[in-house]
Amino acid sequence: GWLRCLAVSADGAWVASCGNDSLVKIWSAADGSLVREFSGHVDLPYCLQFVPGAGELVSGDIRGNVLHWRMVDGEVLRKFDAGAMFSHVGxxxxxxxxxxxxxxxxxxxxxxxxxxxxxxxxxxxxxxxxxxxxxxxxxxxxxxxxxxxxxxxxxxxxxxxxxxxxxxxxxxxxxxxxxxxxxxxxxxxxxxxxxxxxxxxxxxxxxxxxxxxxxxxxxxxx
Missing domain, CATH: 2.130.10.10 (YVTN repeat-like/Quinoprotein amine dehydrogenase)
Known part of the structure; x- marks a missing residue:
């Protein structure tokens, strides 16, 4: 499936990705190895971003769900509802x-x-x-x-x-x-x-x- 988005941590140590497998993944920028894998989106995540100054990140999906993750264990700390930005074609x-x-x-x-x-x-x-x-x-x-x-x-x-x-x-x-x-x-x-x-x-x-x-x-x- 498609890789939808990449983000790099401020210190350059980590690369985050999301795509059509509905997963958020954290990779080592040094050697490219997979470090962690988070599941929680019920549909395709389109975007993500590291939270400045924290070991956390946010990701958003096609239905307008924005999840706030803790990187160390993949716990969802909270959710933001941007569902008004979601619709259907026919x-x-x-x-x-x-x-x-x-x-x-x-x-x-x-x-x-x-x-x-x-x-x-x-x-x-x-x-x-x-x-x-x-x-x-x-x-x-x-x-x-x-x-x-x-x-x-x-x-x-x-x-x-x-x-x-x-x-x-x-x-x-x-x-x-x-x-x-x-x-x-x-x-x-x-x-x-x-x-x-x-x-x-x-x-x-x-x-x-x-x-x-x-x-x-x-x-x-x-």
Whole structure:
């Protein structure tokens, strides 16, 4: 089956993976050996992320279940419900779910990126969205989406700049949100559809992967 996501721990010692076997696996970065294997997702996990500064990780699946794991023994410490991001195509095929995971710089919130407001799944009518939870209390925070422009889109990835604002990719657009703001404060149109992105650790450059086969680099200027 498919390998859906990889994440590397901050110290570079561990690589986490998830895929179509519904398992989360921890590997040694030094020799590639399998260290631990966690089961708990009832459906396909799409994304995972190490919790900064802790021996823990989170993973999200196609039904919007986000699990918080302890690495040492694979215990599920708690669950977050992002089920509003899950739908069906014709009540048969699953659609949506937790597609991306990220943490704010202060680890005050964990953010799930994906889609919602599905009106016609086969036609692709949906809206990209980021759903965040307070990391300490588990409280669901206001949704963040693009209201400035009508987009049939999925937010394939959301990342946080070190200064605190969130960056998300939707269709051909790069959106920018202030912490807690429900709408973008800036929207940048690119040449083609974006399916992934990542930010330089220093926050100086944003890299976007596009349908046209290009990897583009955008300089982040204050």
């Amino acid at each position: 009540d048969i095929a699953p659609f949506g779910g937790a597609i991306g995971l990220s943490f704010s710089p202060d680890v005050g919130r964990v953010t799930v990126s994906g889609l919602h407001k599905v009106s016609n799944a086969p036609a692709g009518n949906r809206r990209g969205v980021a759903m965040s939870f307070d990391w300490v209390t588990g409280e669901k925070l206001p949704l963040q989406e693009c209201r400035q422009k009508d987009l049939d889109a999925t937010m394939w990835r959301a990342v946080y700049h070190p200064s605190g604002f969130m960056i998300g990719v939707l269709e051909k657009e790069i959106g920018f949100w202030q912490p807690g703001a429900e709408d973008v404060f800036h929207l940048l149109t690119t040449p083609d559809h974006i399916f992934d992105c990542d930010l330089h650790p220093a926050g100086t450059d944003l890299f976007t992967a596009h349908f046209d086969g290009h990897l583009r680099c955008w300089q982040m200027r204050g």
